[in-house]
Amino acid sequence: MSKKIITPVEEFRDLLPDEYKELVNDGPYNEAKTVDDLGSFKEITEAHPHCAGCGVALGIRLGLASLPKPQDTIVIGTPGCSFFALSQSALNYSCTAFGNQNSVASGLKRMLKLRFPQTHKDVVVMVGDGGVADIGLDYTLHSWFRGENITTVMLDNEVYGNTGGQESGMTVKGKVLNMAPTGKKFSKIPVFEMAKTSGCVYAVKVTVANARKLGTALRRAVLIAREVGPTYVQIYTPCPTNLKFPPNQTIAVAKDAEKTHYAYEEYITDEASAYLSGLGEVKEKS
Numbered sequence: 001m002s003k004k005i006i007t008p009v010e011e012f013r014d015l016l017p018d019e020y021k022e023l024v025n026d027g028p029y030n031e032a033k034t035v036d037d038l039g040s041f042k043e044i045t046e047a048h049p050h051c052a053g054c055g056v057a058l059g060i061r062l063g064l065a066s067l068p069k070p071q072d073t074i075v076i077g078t079p080g081c082s083f084f085a086l087s088q089s090a091l092n093y094s095c096t097a098f099g100n101q102n103s104v105a106s107g108l109k110r111m112l113k114l115r116f117p118q119t120h121k122d123v124v125v126m127v128g129d130g131g132v133a134d135i136g137l138d139y140t141l142h143s144w145f146r147g148e149n150i151t152t153v154m155l156d157n158e159v160y161g162n163t164g165g166q167e168s169g170m171t172v173k174g175k176v177l178n179m180a181p182t183g184k185k186f187s188k189i190p191v192f193e194m195a196k197t198s199g200c201v202y203a204v205k206v207t208v209a210n211a212r213k214l215g216t217a218l219r220r221a222v223l224i225a226r227e228v229g230p231t232y233v234q235i236y237t238p239c240p241t242n243l244k245f246p247p248n249q250t251i252a253v254a255k256d257a258e259k260t261h262y263a264y265e266e267y268i269t270d271e272a273s274a275y276l277s278g279l280g281e282v283k284e285k286s
């Protein structure tokens, strides 16, 4: 967010909720912030409509607080619970038809490179696991094969949260959900592994319980995507409503997942690593 890009129309200024005015006037993005600064600014309005304890909202807050240059970033979304937080941030945001996010992001990035050849304009896809692993999987993979300079973030709550609890390709095998009453019949789709073999030059798997690592991963993914190639961050963002745990247990559930199927993993190519070093970003130990 930057005062330069968010300018409420004068005639409607009085109609804006106070909280939104605060987001615009005193927002976090006029200087570089990290997740260490959380609490000193708002990333999204407090009045966002997510359920209490929503892991997706938390993943988005941490992600938005870690963008290297928010005023020059556009976030691309798609239907799903993530939409509700992203549309209540003060970032440039565009929502696509379900699953089309990486195609729209590819076109926008190419256009922005032509229109602003001297400035990095970061294009970051931020969508749910259904958006990436199911309906948008072909578009996602092809954007990676083509080597598009975009970052893809999967907010993996392991369910279709927004439509009441259908299984997604990322749901764990055997999980019973509102609309998968006999349990899911196959394993999680290995999107992280696919990212590594499909052209991504940097990929991280992380949970919302690990805020610093999440923030570092997102920042690096966006920086690397500028010059080197596609990047991918897969964040475990558990959904208390559909995975049916108490909303005050989100971090505990994410920590537990780190011990089972969501251990931190980082993949980086030599080229991407050299690029980071050139920027003065030292690779962290896992």
Ligand SMILES: Cc1ncc(C[n+]2csc(CCOP(=O)(O)OP(=O)(O)O)c2C)c(N)n1
Residues within 6 Å of the ligand: 056, 079, 080, 081, 082, 097, 098, 127, 128, 129, 130, 131, 132, 157, 159, 160, 161, 162, 163, 168
């Ligand atoms: C083409 C199309 N098919 C289906 C839908 C209905 N729909 C909206 S959100 C959604 C599920 C989203 O699940 P996910 O991507 O996992 O995100 P979450 O809501 O869990 O964050 C579906 C099926 C739609 N909007 N468009």
Ligand code: SF4
Residues within 6 Å of the ligand: 049, 050, 051, 052, 053, 054, 055, 056, 057, 081, 157, 161, 162, 238, 239, 240, 241, 242
């Ligand atoms: S249904 Fe789940 S993912 Fe959606 S807002 Fe509620 S807690 Fe978040």
